[in-house]
Amino acid sequence: SEEAVKAAKVLMVGAGGIGCELLKTLALSGFSDIHVIDLDTIEVSNLNRQFLFRKSHVGQSKAHVARDAILKFRPNINIESHHANVKDAQFNVDFFKQFNVVLNGLDNLDARRHVNRLCLAAEVPLVESGTTGFLGQVTVHVKGKTECYECQPKPIPKSYPVCTITSTPSKFVHCIVWAKELLFAKLFGDKNQDNDLNVHSKDGSSSKLDVFERDVDEDLDQYAQRIYDHVFGYNIEVALENEETWKNRRRPNPVYIRDTLPEAVKQNGSSWDCSNDHEEPSAMASLGLTNPQEIWTLAENSRVLLEAFKLFFEKREKEIGNLVFDKDDQLAVEFVTAAANIRAHSFGIPLHSLFEAKGVAGNIVHAVATTNAIIAGLIVIEAIKVLQDDYKNYRMTYCLEHPTKKLLLMPVEPFEPNPSCYVCSEVFCTV
């Protein structure tokens, strides 16, 4: 097997959590001709597990930095790094054909499907993998011998019915989706986008078409409080008018500023302003809230919402109308957390900390180094079998958090290709 490894040309797709561990293990195992593709740049939150990267590398290409780090302890191997999207045209069937095996360390279904199809077209074996927290798996896909990655349907990402988001939330995640995709989008995003928020005001005689529009010369505090009362107070009262909806459900409580922050209504002065033009504006910083793990009270959430709202207009006005929610945008996360919490309060749903809300809103995958290391080891073991055409011993391996029949690492024989797979079945043509 040493010769098979030495002679092998391997493609790694992804130089992140699994990728760093994989590149290291490949190098130690004698692989000497490796291509790496990754479109990402390095962030601080990567450094708890993507150990080839240092703080000084933040902002640089993962593929390039990973390559440089490996060459330090294996200077004589050949690594070609591509800071690019694997879906780019340059990575065509001919490109894939040069490899003996392809190893995936990806984090999204779309790219995985793309690579699966290219591997089938190029007739190159694929070793797939994934990790979340303490769970992980490695699977082997060889055209004609095993299932392809798409032979078994993959669960589609969770989406929620519109009415659950707009009218009858029952879980915190529903409130987050409302805060992110309705309220945040309405106030700060593209004005031309459709939005399900009720824009009509209480005052039927108002000439305004859209209550979310700021009046000419409207005081910022006034504007903020008006929006607050509209979405958390008036809109809820409107919803309550429909008896049918609430026959079997807990009725929500409308929430108004005069009840949650009575002092804010009286003094329209600006809050404690410790703004520093060089620092990122933050409602938490303005209000002296320091712990992202803390669950704020209704009053604190309300203060954060109003303060974040104002800071967007005071410090980031140019971006308003173009903003898209980004989990690394502190002010946006503060806004969405506060808005979701106030809505949650109305509907009797438990409140959450900024830390938790950020995880939900940002679809953050929790991740640790150990699982990635284990999975990388398993990938290389399968890759070596593939290089030797040892197909009787190919295994799909599952890394479990809780043992099944005393197994923490469970190998399963791969299934044969699904004859009705629309991707790899020979009935269909692959182009």
Next chain:
Amino acid sequence: GGGGAEEEELTAQETALYDRQIRVWGVDAQKRLSKAHVLVCGVNGTTIEFCKNIVLAGVGSLSLMDDHIVTEDDLNSNFLIPHDESVYGGKSRAEVCCESLKDFNPMVRVAVAKGDPSLIDGTFIDRFDIIVLSRASLKTKLFINDNCRKRSKHIAFYSVDCKDSCGEIFVDLQNHSYLQKKPGGEPEQQELKYPSLQYYNLNRIDCIYIWFVSIQEAISVPWKDLSKKTTKLYYAMRVLESYESSEGRDPGETSLSDLPAVLALRKDMCDRMSLDESRIPTSLLERLLAAGKKEHPPVCAILGGILGQEVIKSISCKGDPIKNFFYYDAADGKGAMEDIPPTPED
């Protein structure tokens, strides 16, 4: 665990760096990790994987004990040693690896502990919450494990050995209490303390108490008392261990030429322990003898990863620990636990 959680919050730097793992095990566990002191005796491919994992996780300190001078052989399964003789020449494995490990996480204190594991005394080990031994003789394992158990301080003991493409981990946490998630049930107040648990699982949390046995006790369990499904590697490792012990060999200082003597020892041990010899395949013993000191890098990653998770779980007092052996063998792909002596069913 390491001294218990304290009132101070994690720094902004820690929160940013550890965000993704705090979402797995919570803030309280992260604080406990930062107060834990770990000693690793024996620097090799597997233990450096383990060291990388716990340094990244953010333990309080890591001490490495291995006075062997770095040779070219060490470069093979070790990614912490740069291929530059001007850097590693004349230095011990511990010294060179220490420097590299510091880079992974400036918040962890990584230091060399000079000495010989077979000679360390009680007051020395009191500095640590976790001790990991690798490639140690049976005598040394028994000695250190015994010392850990004698201290009034609670010191967790682990041994890990990689024999080419298979390996063994042993765990002794003495008396251990921890929190365990149970699926189903109403969410409880305590879950608010573990935000990642509350979000990802609406589970009940129970406090569990378990007791571990010493190495001495474990390996003394008569083989006839073990389940017929017990991993063959368990027995094979005991035969090899016994052979090295009686021949005065360093761990891994064996080769295929030892096979006839090892087979004779197998017969002897099986007779004494009333086990059928066929339960310890000759082919398995051949593999272990031929392995010598070799470590297959993917298996180092697997064993180092599993061990890393175990140590993190025991420091944070969260999650079922492995009780009390773990085996991985690339030949069949299984990663299996063994409980020796078996816990009687309720």
